[in-house]
Amino acid sequence: MTSHESTKGGRSGPEEKRLQGHWLLAKMGKRVLRPGGVEMTRRILKAAAPASSDRIVEFGPGVGKTAEYLLAASPARYWGVDVRKVDDNPMDDVIAGHPHAELVNADARATGLPDGCATLVVGEAMLTMQSNDGKSDIMREAYRILAPGGRYALHEMGFKPDTPDSAVAAVQKSLSQTIKVGARPLPMAEWARLLEGAGFRVEFTTMNKMALLEVRRVIADEGLLGALKIASNVARNPAARKRIFAMRRTFKRHQQYLCSVGLVAVKP
Template identity: 25%
Template sequence: MKIVPQTDEQLRQEVSARYGRTALQVLGTPSEGASCCGSDCCGKASVAELTPAPVSQASSCCESECCTTEAGKGNPITSDLYTQMELGEIPVAAALASLGCGNPTALAELKSGEKVLDLGSGGGIDVLLSAKRVGPSGFAYGLDMTDPMLELAERNRQEAGIENVQFLKGIIEAIPLPENSVDVVISNCVINLSADKGQVLREAYRVLTPGGRFAVSDIVVQGDLPPVLRRDMESWAGCVAGALEEGTYHSLLQATGFVDIEVEVTRRYSLDEIAASGAGASIAALSDREREEVNGKFVSAFVRARKPNHQ
């Protein structure tokens, strides 16, 4: 079991390396290892079933022993998040690199002309979908720290022929945009990966216009986690160990200044599903009592909040 690094920078490097491996796989550059939320070849298989023609490589991959979930359906956290209509609107590579746990573009109820920022934009799936929602009078930014992901996202943008998009390099704890510059901040299973989630929320608040909306999909835990889960790097990269407790998430948003805060549970995960997401080693190390306490406490959630109109 690999232990979570002790410094924020070391943790950021570990997460970036894992995301980078997924991007390189989709770009066609061989690389070993899985990425955040278990985005291995099994995750690709679920996309292949929806868009079979372009992804022959994924089907051959999933004939190997890397698939551990039923019938190669993919990681239980990351699969089946988008409709076939949505997947038909974007390049297949954007879907293959999706490491999310929800569909924030649907959650955010985007309107024509709005400016949107996606924190941890990866291969660009939510940015490209957002750009279509806000139309040519709106704009969508994607922020990511991983060069291969940025390369993949830009390739996907060009293939889609979408102009009202810009991908930015940076970290979500220091967003490279001025204050009051976007109407909506979205994110898809990324904030849980940060070691300083309070800073992420403060940065999101800063760049939102007055009245702007925070609308993210994230993994949330309802209750405390055993220390072995919090220490496991694979569990952290699997979007488990870094998950905020639901009440803590609400409190951090409130302390930042957000109002109209809602945490809506969209899916609850069994212990076996959490193990399949990348936390297998730490789950196996739990006692029977700890396993019983953890089972069913991990959820995907829509987290909504609003920056007040007047500060």
């Protein structure tokens, strides 16, 4: 997989040294790039219940694992809105053969989609990387494109409820340095407060471990064969291995504070 942004700015050296963590993992073959794994995705989709009558917008579909689940419901429409365009993205194969599915290369803050066009918006592991204002902007855009009664299902990184305030900024800084993208998890109550501030009513919440790079989770998310392929790709790429091990160490170091959160909110 190659990315359109990989040579921007005249930066040199192997791409593995500077790719955002999730795109580095995708390059190694990983398809599930969210903190609570497929298990958390299933929980929020069970609560949001995608159906054939739905018009679905997915924010930040990445390499399209959740798009597979959403398209399995044969929705009336599906738009995948991602700010980054990547060559050879498995997402292209996922939507091929679905005549009502399309990819929109846009920022989720301003999708360009019409008011009230959607009945379900889904976004995973894409708000955590925004500032709080950026999170609210995206939530307001979800609100704008949803019809009344529409659902917004989210899956993001969270802080466990007992995380001391003093740890929050330090963990955010440490994660951001390692992943090479701003990582700003929030406690569940803060996620809910932002959603309510954008006009939503929160109807469902759930929490899970943040275990993105733990062996057991990787096998659960990618299957044994997928996990072995990823392991083999990583083993043959020293620059990628160094970064992914550093990410794993950082997640482990902060595991007492980190979790994943899932929420489903409704536009009244």
